[in-house]
Amino acid sequence: MTEKTVKKFISGIPAVDGAGVHLVRVLGHDTVYDFDPFLMLDSFDSTDPRDYVAGFPKHPHRGIETVTYLISGEIDHEDSLGNKGKILSGQSQWMTAGSGILHQEMPRPADRMLGVQLWINLPRKDKMTEPKYFDITGDMIGKMIMDNATVRVISGNYEGVTGVSPHHVQATFLDVELNKGSSISLYTKPEDNTFIFLIEGDAIVHGKTIREKTAVLFGKGDRVAVSAPEGKKSRFLFLSAEPLNEPISWGGPIVMNTEEELRYAFEELRYGGFIKHAPV
Ligand code: FE
Numbered sequence: 001m002t003e004k005t006v007k008k009f010i011s012g013i014p015a016v017d018g019a020g021v022h023l024v025r026v027l028g029h030d031t032v033y034d035f036d037p038f039l040m041l042d043s044f045d046s047t048d049p050r051d052y053v054a055g056f057p058k059h060p061h062r063g064i065e066t067v068t069y070l071i072s073g074e075i076d077h078e079d080s081l082g083n084k085g086k087i088l089s090g091q092s093q094w095m096t097a098g099s100g101i102l103h104q105e106m107p108r109p110a111d112r113m114l115g116v117q118l119w120i121n122l123p124r125k126d127k128m129t130e131p132k133y134f135d136i137t138g139d140m141i142g143k144m145i146m147d148n149a150t151v152r153v154i155s156g157n158y159e160g161v162t163g164v165s166p167h168h169v170q171a172t173f174l175d176v177e178l179n180k181g182s183s184i185s186l187y188t189k190p191e192d193n194t195f196i197f198l199i200e201g202d203a204i205v206h207g208k209t210i211r212e213k214t215a216v217l218f219g220k221g222d223r224v225a226v227s228a229p230e231g232k233k234s235r236f237l238f239l240s241a242e243p244l245n246e247p248i249s250w251g252g253p254i255v256m257n258t259e260e261e262l263r264y265a266f267e268e269l270r271y272g273g274f275i276k277h278a279p280v
Contacts, residue, residue: 001187004194004221006206008034012043012213018056021107022046026197026215029250032121034217036193036243037169039064039255040119043199043213044073049109056105060274061097062265063127063255065120065168068093068105069154069237071175071199073113079103081278085135092141092154094134096167098122099276100265101131116199116237118173123244124257126168131279140164148182151175156240158186171241178203178228178235190222192240200235203228 010031012024027041046052058080068075069092077093078084080102087093089110095101107113122129142153142161153163156172163173172192178184188194195217196205203210204227210216218224228234248255249262256262268274 001223002221003206004188004218004224006216007219008217009210010215010217011211012215015042017042018105019054021054021056022051024213026213032248032250034193035195036245037121037171037241038118038193038195038239039121039248039250040117041197041215042117043197044107044116045112045114045199045213047112049113052107052113053109055107058102058104059253060100060102060269061095061253062100062274063122064097065122065166066095066097067118067120067173068095068115069118069173069175070113070115073110073115074108076106076108077103078106079279080275083133083279085133090138090141092136094136094155094164094166096122096129096132096134098126098129098131100268100274101279102275114199116197118239119255120169120171120241121244121248121255122168124246127256127261128276129168130277132167133279134164134167136164148179149184150177151184169241169244171239174238176226176236176238178226178233180233181228181230183225183227185223185225186238187223188218188240189242190220191242193243194218194224194238194240196224196226197237197239198234199237201228201233203234203236
C-alpha cells in the first residue's frame with residue numbers, strides 16, 4: 001500500500017450564482033481534466049438565509065449528474081413537469097440530467113445551510129440517457145462510528161459499510177468527521193481520480209495544514225491519510241472515481257463531448273425539442 005501523493009490544492013473562491021446565491025466555487029472549468037469525472041463543486045455554508053434564499057430558479061441541464069448533499073439545511077426541488085421534492089439535512093439527491101431537464105432548486109431558510117453540489121460528468125454513451133432522480137434518504141447512507149472518526153457512506157463503500165450504487169459513474173462519496181486530533185486512512189483504487197474537500201475545519205495532509213474549503217487532489221497510490229489538527233475536529237468529503245478520459249465541451253449548465261453537441265443543445269433550448277423524456 002502506498003500513500004497517494006498530493007497533486008494539487010484548490011482553494012474555493014467566493015462566487016454568486018443562480019438568482020443571487022453566495023457560495024464558494026471549488027471546482028469548475030479550470031479543473032475538469034485533472035478532476036475527471038468531477039466537473040464542478042459548489043460549497044454552501046451560511047447562517048444568513050439572505051445568502052441563499054434567492055435560489056436557483058428554472059434552468060436546464062444536459063449531459064451530467066448533479067449531486068446535492070446537505071449536512072444541514074433544506075432545499076425545495078421542482079422540475080418543469082411537476083416533479084417535486086425536498087432535500088433535507090443528512091440527505092442527498094443524485095439527479096441524472098441525461099438528455100435534458102428543466103428544474104429549480106430553492107433553499108429554504110435554516111439555522112445553517114451547510115452542504116455541496118457536485119457535478120459528475122456522464123460518459124459519452126450515457127449523455128442522452130433518460131433523466132431520473134435518485135433521492136438518497138438518511139437510512140440509505142451507511143454509517144460507521146469508530147474511535148477516531150464517523151464515516152458516512154453516501155455511495156460506494158468503506159470497510160464493508162455501503163451506501164447507494166450510482167446509476168452511471170461509480171463514484172465513491174464519503175462524509176468523514178474526524179474527532180479532535182485523530183487520523184484516518186482511506187483506500188482507493190489506484191486508477192481512480194481521488195480528492196477530498198474540507199467542508200468544516202482545517203486538516204493535515206502529508207504534514208501540511210490545509211485550510212477549510214480547500215480541495216486536495218491526490219496523485220498515484222492507493223491510500224490517502226488525513227488528520228485533524230491537535231485539539232480540533234475536521235470534517236471532509238471524500239470523492240473517488242475512475243476518469244472518463246473523454247473530451248469535454250462545457251457551456252453553462254450543459255456539458256457535452258463536442259462543440260457541435262453543445263450548439264445543438266442550445267438551439268433546442270431556444271427553438272424547442274430540448275426535453276426528450278419525462279424524468280422518472
Ligand atoms: Fe440545477
